[in-house]
Each structure stands twice: as structure tokens, then as C-alpha cells.
Amino acid sequence: MKKDLSHILDSFFDDRSLKKLLHTLDEYVHRTFSPIYIPIDVRETNEEYVIIAHLPNATRDSVHLQFIDNTRLLLSVIYDEQIETIDDEKKFVQRKRTYERATKSIFLPYPVSESDIQASFQDGKLIIRLPQRKTFIPIE
Template identity: 85%
Template sequence: MKKDLSHMLDSFFDDRSLKKLLYTLDEYVHRTFSPIYIPIDVRETKEQYIIIAHLPNVKRENVHLQFIDDTRLLLSVVYDEQTETIDDEKKMIHRQRTYERATKSIFLPYPVRESDIQASLQDGKLIIRLPQKKTFIPIE
């Protein structure tokens, strides 16, 4: 009985159209209800305060960094992707376009001037550098 039930479930989920439907539903739920998350790391040295936003596979023209005031930056990232599948045998073309936009406020640890901020995109990481304004006291 247990093997029959297992076999029935396997054959039920082996149906290609059902698998495609489940995949499509899963993709829809993921894209609709899960916000785009932009992971941020912060590092401090005696000379700089460094903010690193991880943006894998994002093109430079899709990243926008805006100076809001002296203690906040607004990072906007646009994900615009097109995929096309061509099946010559069935003479069918499937096109899909995904457009998503993510924004994140980055609060700075102290007021800075816009001219003191440096930003660069390298290897999927947006690196934002600020001059260090904290005073570090050496401990002996």
C-alpha cells in the first residue's frame, strides 16, 4: 500500500505540464511577494568608513546612488532582464521579460558633504567610501 501511494505521487509529479505549472506558480509567488534584498556590509578603518552593497550581475547603468541629505544615501537598483527561447522544431518562441526595482536607504554614521563621498562598482560590489570622522583613541 505504501509503495502504491509513493508510486502514485511520483507519477503525479512526473507529469511535465504539472511540473511547468508548479514552476510558474513558484516563480510568480517569488517575484510577487519576496522583496529584493540588497545585502550591505560596513567596514571602518582609521582613514575611511566603507559601505559595500552586494549587487551581483548588475550593470553599472542600472545602479543609482542619490545623496538625500548629509546623513542618508538612497541606493536604487533596476533589474531588467529578457529571456528568449526558440524551438525550431515546434516553430515556437517563448519570450519573458522581468523588471524589478529595489531601493535601500543607507544611513550614514555622521554628517558628510556630498563631495566627500566616493563610489565605485567593482566585481558586483558597490563600494562607497567616506572620510573617517571618528577619533580612535589608542589603547595601551
């Protein structure tokens, strides 16, 4: 009886349709409950204040930057990916589409006008530059 039960359990968990269902469920839970994290670096010099958002899988068209009031930016990134796998031998086509949106509020260190903000995107990094408004006092 033990052998039969373990064989039944093994065959149950070896079933490909069940594995696919569990994989799909795992992907759904991961996408639903794992928000996309957008890492941000800040650099400050005497001349400018630089904010760098790291977006390695984003394209220029998927990145949107919105000016809110004069103290905040809203960064939105849309990841829309379509993958199609074709196996000619088995005449099998698999299509997979993922759509994710991430947003992040970026609070500015001081009020600025929209015309003072410069933004560029290259190599998966959104670089936002503001003129420096702080006055640094040399300490002797």
C-alpha cells in the same frame, strides 16, 4: 474505481499546461512577496569608512545612488532581464521578461557633504567611501 481515479489524478498533474500555469504562479508569488535582499558590508579604518553593497547580477547602468540630507544614501537597483528561447525543430518561441526593483536606505555614521562621498562599481560590488570623521584615541 481506485485505479481510474489515480489515473485521472496522475494525468491531471502530468498535463503540461497545468505545470506551466503552476510554474508561472510560483514565479509570480516569489517575485511579489520575496523582496530582493541587498547584503551590505562595512569597514572602518583610521582614514576612511567603506560601505560595500553586493550586487552580483547588476550592471553599472542599473545601479542608482541618491544622497538624502547629509546622513543617508538611497540605493536603488533595477533588474530588467529579457530571455528568448527559440526551438527551430518545433518552431517554438518562448519569451520571458522579469523586472524587479530593490531599494535600500544606507544610514551614514555621521553627517557628510555630498562632495565627500566617492562611489565606484566593479565586479558586482558598489563601493562607497567616506572620509573618517571619528577620532580614535589610543588605549595603552
